Amino acid sequence: MKALKILLILLLLGGASAATVMYSGIVNVAADEPHSDIVYWLLEETREASIKKSAQHIKVPDLESPELLLMGGADYEYMCSSCHLKPGLEESDMSIGLYPQPPNLSISHETHQHGTDEELARKNFWVIKHGIKASGMPAWGKTHSDERIWAMVAFIKRLPTLTPEQYQVLTAID
């Protein structure tokens, strides 16, 4: 009984402390002020674990077909390139201003990327479809079919190998 009382008091104190922090306005939510290292690490690890778990059973189709590359290229140009950049564009207002900074998908991340091509494709599909909370990444699955999202995944896979001229041809809409 005594232990329960202590637990209740602790819960009340915890709630009151959280409410004080929340409503005092002392937490800086500005995107131009980075998280502390520990908060950044906590958020990043949580995000990666969540995506990995959610994407683990997604079946990856053949991503080599020319149709997918053509479809995905046009969508990437209009939906992704302003934040995730493209060959010949090393930064943009969006890539500089967003926090966390969106990954530059036009360069190869082979040196620090874990997992197989298939795991990466699964993760990319899940992120494009469902988005990521409070990061600026929208859930494109609300307005786009799985086929179009896979096309973007296929295009992103080839993106680091493209020259600016090749990118221009592949993404142009006639």
Added chain:
Amino acid sequence: MRKDRNKMKNISIMLTTVSLMFLTMSNVVTAHTSEGNSANKRDELPVLTSSAGKVVMQFHQAIQANDKSKARGFLADNVIIYEGGRVERSADDYANHHMLADMKYLAQLEVKILEHEVREVGQTAFSMSRTKLTGEFKGKEVNSEGMESMVLLKKDGKWKIAHIHWSH
């Protein structure tokens, strides 16, 4: 008079095709050799990232997707098409006649590109490809190879298919 003009146009397209093919014979041989080494996977990126090659691929896709108006849009109005001993002398002729049969035929089959080479030389481009067709059409098993040569001309910044020669 019109017949003479058509004849001259035919001869000019044929000469262009033959000379361009001759000029790039070494590249074609290279592409053919690499096909054997890379088993079933072909990388279409070099074709897709040339503006003329992209037009050819989009034309193929439109035909396979049964999209008549899109396929028609990639053809020059006065395109000349040789197919199976027949000649179509304009895009509208082809769109209203044999294109529909081609669409029905290809919709039933699996089409695999065996080799594909596209070269742009100034305002002219040519495309050469071989494909493997498998499946069943009208109750008959299909297992054949098709060959395609195209000449494209660039006008007002856009590539249009000016000549096609198909053989199966």
